[in-house]
Amino acid sequence: MHEPEFLHGAGARSGALLQHLDVARHRATRPTVTAVIPTLNEAENLRWLLPRLSGVDEVVVVDGESADGTADVARRLRPDAVVISRPPTGKGAAMRAGFEAATSDVIVAIDADGSMDPREIDAFVALICCGFDVVKGSRYCVGGGSDDLTWLRRAGNLLLTRLANVLYRVRWTDLCYGYIALRRSVVDRLNLAADGFEIETELCVNAVTTGLRIAELPSHELDRRSGVSKLNAGRDGLRVLRTMVRGRRGPVGGARPRLRATPAPERAARERTALEQVLEEASG
Ligand SMILES: Nc1nc2c(ncn2[C@@H]2O[C@H](COP(=O)(O)OP(=O)(O)OP(=O)(O)O)[C@@H](O)[C@H]2O)c(=O)[nH]1
Ligand SMILES: [Mg+2]
Numbered sequence: 001m002h003e004p005e006f007l008h009g010a011g012a013r014s015g016a017l018l019q020h021l022d023v024a025r026h027r028a029t030r031p032t033v034t035a036v037i038p039t040l041n042e043a044e045n046l047r048w049l050l051p052r053l054s055g056v057d058e059v060v061v062v063d064g065e066s067a068d069g070t071a072d073v074a075r076r077l078r079p080d081a082v083v084i085s086r087p088p089t090g091k092g093a094a095m096r097a098g099f100e101a102a103t104s105d106v107i108v109a110i111d112a113d114g115s116m117d118p119r120e121i122d123a124f125v126a127l128i129c130c131g132f133d134v135v136k137g138s139r140y141c142v143g144g145g146s147d148d149l150t151w152l153r154r155a156g157n158l159l160l161t162r163l164a165n166v167l168y169r170v171r172w173t174d175l176c177y178g179y180i181a182l183r184r185s186v187v188d189r190l191n192l193a194a195d196g197f198e199i200e201t202e203l204c205v206n207a208v209t210t211g212l213r214i215a216e217l218p219s220h221e222l223d224r225r226s227g228v229s230k231l232n233a234g235r236d237g238l239r240v241l242r243t244m245v246r247g248r249r250g251p252v253g254g255a256r257p258r259l260r261a262t263p264a265p266e267r268a269a270r271e272r273t274a275l276e277q278v279l280e281e282a283s284g
Pocket of ligand 1 (some may be wrong): 037038039040041042062063064065086087088089090091094110111112113115148224228229230231
């Protein structure tokens with residue numbers, strides 16, 4: 001996906017106005033989207049989720065050798081899906097495999113259990129189109145919510161989010177939530193290595209340290225439709241904590257580009273020059 005030149009603060013050349021018009025046309029073009037879905041015994045839930053993903057261009061299911069026929073259900077309901085089989089070593093390992101297999105402009109990570117509403121995908125993609133590299137769902141910003149969180153998980157998430165805000169100088173409202181969209185072009189820069197549920201934390205904190213543009217988007221988490229959770233609050237909370245502390249060894253946001261890196265007066269002057277040139281060419 002191309003980005004408007006001013007997002008990078010690159011110098012405008014002659015004809016910049018026409019270039020901007022081209023950008024406007026580009027913005028109107030919808031990027032392609034891959035849904036990456038990690039699954040471990042989610043056959044029943046996929047029956048609900050997959051028919052609701054008709055709007056995405058590609059579906060990648062990474063199955064942890066489920067015993068309930070999850071992979072077969074995926075192939076039957078979505079014959080064009082890429083179904084990858086991996087040992088059940090954790091959600092993180094599955095997500096990394098899914099990111100590697102995805103081919104679209106934008107990747108949306110979505111759980112298989114029906115807790116993430118596929119109707120929210122368009123809003124995630126819209127923010128990517130606005131220039132963000134990573135868009136993380138939040139159950140706690142205004143407009144978000146959860147039908148699913150126990151008090152223990154809510155309290156743990158709150159503490160971990162506050163710590164992330166201090167360590168990474170951000171103002172997030174929800175750290176441990178897996179509904180996330182990102183540009184496929186930034187996956188390599190994220191250096192993901194996590195195997196378990198700490199993958200979302202790793203993705204978010206590495207996005208900060210590599211200077212990516214991150215937005216939070218309200219999301220409403222629904223109840224898992226059927227089956228059991230694979231998350232263990234104590235064990236996985238500790239893994240999140242370790243990932244956060246380890247990731248903080250690098251600089252934070254030192255090179256983080258601002259959404260509009262070129263100062264406004266300078267940009268206006270450049271655009272004026274380009275406009276003058278276009279008018280000159282038109283009159284000459
Ligand atoms: N491939 C694969 N997928 C996994 C593994 N562990 C979890 N998942 C999937 O990762 C997603 C998130 O796991 P959940 O068990 O729903 O975790 P959670 O959302 O924190 O827990 P609940 O709120 O209780 O549902 C689900 O789609 C799981 O099927 C694994 O080892 N391998
Ligand atoms: Mg879940």
